[in-house]
Amino acid sequence: MGIYKHLDAHAKEITKAWTTRFSEGYPTVGGQFIMKEKDSFNNPIGAMAKESFTGVFALISQEVMPEMEALRQKLDPVIRLRAVQTFIPSEGVAFVFLLKTVIREVLKKEIQEGKVTQDDLDSFSRRVDQLSLAAFDIYMACREQIYRIRASEVRTRTLNILKTKDILCEVPEVGTEILPHDVYKNGGFEKSDENPDRGL
Amino acid sequence: MDIKPEEMIKISNAMPKKSWMETPPDLSDGKFCYPAKAKTLEYLGLPNPRDWSPADEDWKLPENWQQIIHEGFKERLDKYRSLKVFMDVCVRCGACADKCHFYLGSGDPKNMPFLRAELLRSIYRNDFTLAGKLLGKFAGARKMTTTVIKEWFSYLYQCTECRRCSVFCPYGIDTAEITMMGRELLNLIGLNINWIKDPVANCSKTGNHLGIQPQNFKEIVEFFCEDIEEITGVKINPSFNRKGAEVLFVTPSGDAFADPGTYTFMGYLMLFEHIGLDYTLSTYASEGGNFGLFTSSDMMKKLNAKMYHEAERLGVKYIIGGECGHMWRVVNQYMDTMNGPANFLEVPKSPITGTVFENAASTKMIHIAEFTADLIKHNKLKLDPSRNDHLKVTWHDSCNPARAMGILEEPRYVLKSVCNNFHEMPANTIREETFCCGSGAGLNTEEIMEQRLRGGLPRANAVKYVHDKYGVNMLACMCAIDRAALPPLMDYWVPGVEVIGLHELVANALVMDGEIERTTNLRFEDLPGAEGDSDE
Numbered sequence: 062m063g064i065y066k067h068l069d070a071h072a073k074e075i076t077k078a079w080t081t082r083f084s085e086g087y088p089t090v091g092g093q094f095i096m097k098e099k100d101s102f103n104n105p106i107g108a109m110a111k112e113s114f115t116g117v118f119a120l121i122s123q124e125v126m127p128e129m130e131a132l133r134q135k136l137d138p139v140i141r142l143r144a145v146q147t148f149i150p151s152e153g154v155a156f157v158f159l160l161k162t163v164i165r166e167v168l169k170k171e172i173q174e175g176k177v178t179q180d181d182l183d184s185f186s187r188r189v190d191q192l193s194l195a196a197f198d199i200y201m202a203c204r205e206q207i208y209r210i211r212a213s214e215v216r217t218r219t220l221n222i223l224k225t226k227d228i229l230c231e232v233p234e235v236g237t238e239i240l241p242h243d244v245y246k247n248g249g250f251e252k253s254d255e256n257p258d259r260g261l
Numbered sequence: 262m263d264i265k266p267e268e269m270i271k272i273s274n275a276m277p278k279k280s281w282m283e284t285p286p287d288l289s290d291g292k293f294c295y296p297a298k299a300k301t302l303e304y305l306g307l308p309n310p311r312d313w314s315p316a317d318e319d320w321k322l323p324e325n326w327q328q329i330i331h332e333g334f335k336e337r338l339d340k341y342r343s344l345k346v347f348m349d350v351c352v353r354c355g356a357c358a359d360k361c362h363f364y365l366g367s368g369d370p371k372n373m374p375f376l377r378a379e380l381l382r383s384i385y386r387n388d389f390t391l392a393g394k395l396l397g398k399f400a401g402a403r404k405m406t407t408t409v410i411k412e413w414f415s416y417l418y419q420c421t422e423c424r425r426c427s428v429f430c431p432y433g434i435d436t437a438e439i440t441m442m443g444r445e446l447l448n449l450i451g452l453n454i455n456w457i458k459d460p461v462a463n464c465s466k467t468g469n470h471l472g473i474q475p476q477n478f479k480e481i482v483e484f485f486c487e488d489i490e491e492i493t494g495v496k497i498n499p500s501f502n503r504k505g506a507e508v509l510f511v512t513p514s515g516d517a518f519a520d521p522g523t524y525t526f527m528g529y530l531m532l533f534e535h536i537g538l539d540y541t542l543s544t545y546a547s548e549g550g551n552f553g554l555f556t557s558s559d560m561m562k563k564l565n566a567k568m569y570h571e572a573e574r575l576g577v578k579y580i581i582g583g584e585c586g587h588m589w590r591v592v593n594q595y596m597d598t599m600n601g602p603a604n605f606l607e608v609p610k611s612p613i614t615g616t617v618f619e620n621a622a623s624t625k626m627i628h629i630a631e632f633t634a635d636l637i638k639h640n641k642l643k644l645d646p647s648r649n650d651h652l653k654v655t656w657h658d659s660c661n662p663a664r665a666m667g668i669l670e671e672p673r674y675v676l677k678s679v680c681n682n683f684h685e686m687p688a689n690t691i692r693e694e695t696f697c698c699g700s701g702a703g704l705n706t707e708e709i710m711e712q713r714l715r716g717g718l719p720r721a722n723a724v725k726y727v728h729d730k731y732g733v734n735m736l737a738c739m740c741a742i743d744r745a746a747l748p749p750l751m752d753y754w755v756p757g758v759e760v761i762g763l764h765e766l767v768a769n770a771l772v773m774d775g776e777i778e779r780t781t782n783l784r785f786e787d788l789p790g791a792e793g794d795s796d797e
Contacts, residue, residue: 091368
């Protein structure tokens with residue numbers, strides 16, 4: 062199809078326009094900074110966005126549809142970022158759809174001249190839709206990871222307290238394949254005089 | 262068919278074009294730290310104890326809360342000339358604007374240090390300057406309202422008091438002190454957070470933030486000694502509350518309780534045993550950290566005093582402090598005028614090398630990294646750095662030791678002596694310009710995990726760079742909050758990098774007198790080349 066060579070020819074322009082659109086999702090000052098600051102260590106948001114967008118676009122603009130896994134890898138850093146910022150989920154991944162608008166704008170001339178047809182655009186739009194679904198997957202995976210980290214902080218802290226207070230103990234001799242590693246004392250293995258119903 | 266995709270999903274990607282003063286803070290669930298419990302405030306005798314939530318419309322403030330804030334502000338302006346200068350002198354040059362990790366990770370302008378300070382300055386102008394009184398908003402002034410106080414609460418707890426911004430301020434404005442003053446004022450009307458107030462209450466009661474009782478503290482250390490004996494064959498019997506010891510050793514209680522800080526604690530014990538230091542631990546001064554710093558100057562003074570009272574009671578010559586962050590800011594910058602000078606102690610002098618630590622001539626308290634660096638410099642330690650050869654290490658300068666006491670070279674010297682693979686992160690992310698872990702100043706609490714992860718992004722981003730470039734797999738640091746905050750940060754941004762305290766690395770490399778051949782490190786992980794040995 063005709064669109065891919067045009068995408069390739071305008072790659073830099075498209076990536077920049079996409080990044081600009083992305084940066085406009087931040088408050089004015091913040092957005093300008095994201096676009097302007099060149100030092101990647103002083104501008105992690107901008108650096109991650111540019112890297113992700115360049116990588117994703119390089120793949121998605123090839124005539125042969127790339128492996129989804131490769132796309133996911135390129136998309137991951139920027140979605141990972143959005144998942145910890147104060148956006149609601151739809152805002153978090155909305156920038157993916159903006160690629161459609163960006164393409165229409167950048168390829169305006171080619172579209173007018175008929176070099177890029179509606180079919181071409183529809184076909185590319187479907188790729189963006191797939192990309193957006195991948196973005197949704199990554200976003201959810203990040204959120205789940207955050208919940209896991211949060212839960213494990215609580216668990217680790219509690220576990221230490223329980224162990225220190227001698228409420229929980231490790232029973233390495235007992236088959237740990239079928240039993241949890243940490244068990245409540247008197248809760249499963251030792252008979253308790255005070256509560257004869259508990260324990261083995 | 263003219264609808265654009267962004268219109269179809271009805272997302273306006275542009276932020277409202279309102280000025281910052283008209284943009285209210287987002288205090289929905291997950292966007293704030295849990296407030297302090299009523300009973301905690303009652304125990305501490307702090308004002309306005311009640312059950313409330315920042316998500317509520319009504320924060321149950323005292324009827325005259327505006328007056329309390331106004332008078333509190335006035336009192337502090339009279340008391341601290343620095344605060345008055347900081348309020349007046351900022352010219353909004355913007356040098357600090359892009360230096361805050363929370364701003365760099367969020368893009369939220371109210372996280373720019375000068376704008377965070379403007380939250381207070383706007384009230385200062387309104388209440389205390391003629392221009393502000395006459396011109397109001399045109400002079401950048403505004404009246405204190407419930408929305409403003411909510412904004413204070415939101416953003417003053419999005420500052421880790423790391424002071425990176427201060428490094429770049431041409432006037433030397435210490436934005437952390439502005440945050441500290443703001444939090445003090447919030448405390449006057451009962452706006453405080455649980456993750457700070459519980460440790461403060463615990464510390465007031467038991468001597469440490471975690472509320473570990475003396476007998477439990479002793480037990481924990483004895484557990485460490487059992488592990489050390491199993492790993493090294495060397496039996497250690499540290500003393501507790503022993504009068505007449507030469508040195509009192511104080512470290513954050515996080516080292517006693519939370520991995521990987523526990524291994525750092527084991528490292529201290531092994532080092533002191535190896536050099537035969539005449540020291541004692543205290544079950545009362547069982548905390549180096551000082552969450553009073555995040556509450557008020559009075560509370561900071563009270564918690565700091567405990568260490569010195571204990572040193573005086575035990576009759577030691579001086580104090581060695583462990584790997585802690587804000588403890589060193591308190592000791593190095595505030596202790597002397599709060600509780601010092603500690604003339605009942607002696608200027609620290611290493612009994613092993615004879616080095617006199619003139620830098621601690623007044624506080625009488627030295628950092629373990631400088632103590633150890635001096636030992637290594639004088640060849641007093643037998644070290645086998647190859648035991649750490651499986652590690653590729655980078656050094657995270659913890660904010661407070663780096664910026665508040667300038668201890669930059671000593672830990673690097675120690676690190677290079679105990680491990681062979683060391684790689685620095687980029688220059689604008691280390692030393693005085695180090696990026697915060699994102700969880701300091703009492704913000705290391707799980708309910709704001711997203712805030713911590715985005716605040717820690719600039720740090721993680723630099724770690725990722727050395728991880729990708731040199732294969733760095735270990736992030737070393739010397740702060741207990743770092744040791745707690747950096748593991749989840751790495752887990753999220755740079756999987757494959759673990760976190761370690763400086764003295765864990767020292768202890769792994771340390772060849773102790775009478776030790777057996779080591780097959781594992783302090784974490785009971787097989788040493789390279791010793792795989793399988795421990796399975797037999």
